[in-house]
Amino acid sequence: MAEPGAGIAVLFVCMGNICRSPTGEGVFRHYVGEAGLESVIRIDSAGTTDYHTGEAPDSRMQEAAARRGYVLDSAARRVRAGDIDAFDLIVAMDHDNLAVLEHLAGGPRPHIRLLGSYLEDSGDNARARPVPDPYFGGTRGFEEVLDMIEAACPALLDHCLALSRDKEP
Helix, strand or coil, rough: CCCCCCCCCEEECCCCCHHHHHHHHHHHHHHHHEEECCCCCEEEECCCCCCCCCCCHHHHHHHHHHHHHCCCCCCCCCCCCCHHHCCEEEECHHHHHHHHHHHHHHHCCCCCCEEHHHCCCCCCCCCCCCCCCCCCCCCCHHHHHHHHHHHHCCCCCCCCHEEEEEEHC
């Protein structure tokens, strides 16, 4: 985990790191910025595969996000074993990515959660709805990803603030 006093580090993870996870990163960064907490919460994203390493987020996702006022400007990278302990919270977009992260971590870890666990009707990984991969779908899929991420951000921010309070000396 990140060092006490170093703030909270959050990593969003999907398969290729060009649609869902950079959107989680960009939307949550916007929410954190609006709350004036940029110095408290560090945000990044990664993918469980290296198919798109170095690429910008999918242009269709960028366009959908921009219509809502979000900027997606990260470069795709693959999640590393060191990320498991470097981040205070790792947010997977679906059960397949959760399984890869748990395998990388040597089993389930409490700080590896599905984004859907932050939605009102979920509460934990077992009941969480996956964020569907919009890559092969139409425009509506990108909007659905944004809807789910936006809906999860308030609870996600509350969770990060609680983690930050727990780290205080």
